[in-house]
Amino acid sequence: MFVRLVIGLTFLFINLYACKDGYFSCVAKVKDSTSIQNDSVSIPIKNNKRLVYSKKLPNAKIYKHDEFLNLYIIEDKKNFKYPFDINMRLQLGSAAVNSKTFAEAKVVQEQVGLNTLGKYSTKIKIPAVITSSCCALEGILTPDGMIDKYYLKHFMENSSADYGDIGIRVKDEAKCIKITASNPYLENNPLKRGDCVVAFDSKKISSSAELMRKILFSKVSSKHTIKIKRDGKFYTFKDIQALKRTGGGEISDTFLEFRGIYFNKKLYVVKLSKHFKEYGLKLGDRLIQVNGVRIKNQDELREYVENFKDFSTLLFERNNFQFFVNIK
Known part of the structure; x- marks a missing residue:
């Protein structure tokens, strides 16, 4: 004592x-x-x-x-x-x-x-x-x-360095916590770009910073309720499961990370899961186009991938040879 x-x-x-x-x-x-x-x-x-x-x-x-x-x-x-x-x-x-x-x-x-x-x-x-x-x-x-x-x-x-993810990216815009991107590869993802987030787990959210902390700090596999405003109407979605965050910060964040492919800022492939190796991709391949549109950075890549929820055609280049990879 x-x-x-x-x-x-x-x-x-x-x-x-x-x-x-x-x-x-x-x-x-x-x-x-x-x-x-x-x-x-x-x-x-x-x-x-x-x-x-x-x-x-x-x-x-x-x-x-x-x-x-x-x-x-x-x-x-x-x-x-x-x-x-x-x-x-x-x-x-x-x-x-x-x-x-x-x-x-x-x-x-x-x-x-x-x-x-x-x-x-x-x-x-x-x-x-x-x-x-x-x-x-x-x-x-x-x-x-x-x-x-x-x-x-x-x-x-926390014992783990993992973060939770419900597939959205947000920013403060006027009086709206606006969803700026929504992961198209999440099964049955009800959240859309342009939605305004009103509440998370029945508690009002005041800023995008607060919302992202609640999502990121949630346990992987935990389930949540989110209330949004869309076209003047309110919707509440329940049992949205937090999955393990795969991209962001120092890691590329294009939503393709969720499928196992990672890029650097110049859109060269820097990491691949076994799933993508079956497509013939290799480290160092450079992404040029998404669905026929030439892209310059990760933000454009995420936007164009999101626009084609069911199917995306990616054009890569390797040693001046170009080839297509189709992502479902």
Whole structure:
């Protein structure tokens, strides 16, 4: 009991000291913990582990990997004495912090799912750690945007790095949480592009960021109810099953990932399931057309694939030789 009291008072003192000195203490903590390492972030957390953001494979024992957001949980052999925690309490302000300086700023745009990271109003050198004045984590600032604390918390606290998916992508538009794309390969998918999402599991949804968190953080195979508005009428769909998310973030997100084919930004094939190898496809093949329409990027690919729910004809090129693949 005495030992626990001493430990508790020690951490209380540390937190009070950090709050007292504000972000200057956070800069010192980031520096002392070597949390910024060139283009990577390596933040000490509880249980002798580190939360890592890196586009390169860490040279350490890896416990878990989120391939969508380039996050890792790795072993911390040095065991930094005062690990970071995630601030889920009310916070009046925050700052981007690196090992040399800090810059107080604010979240301009929330993270919307895996494809649209948050925006943070600072010009500090990136990568950086976003913290409260008591040095609790608010997010990680990367070259692609801000990974917010909700995603960090979800990754750290769940045994799996999987995300749920009901086949829709959304954005805020006027007073509508608009579905911008709907997976045509999901069996009996009732949701359509242009629908406005009103409620999820009988609770009103206020933003696309909130909706995507609820969907992504749901357990794979769980069932949900979604209420939408379509052409002025309201519809409620029940027992929509969350499947395992296959694309988004660092991974291509064209809906063809659901079938087992993955692309890079220039539409070269970078990964294939056994199913597509039977079609004669190989890594390095480049996609040129979908259903007779030439495409330039992943967004166009997703749009044209979605328009042809039952059948898609893909034109590929390999060493100046072009060939068709039909997807049902």
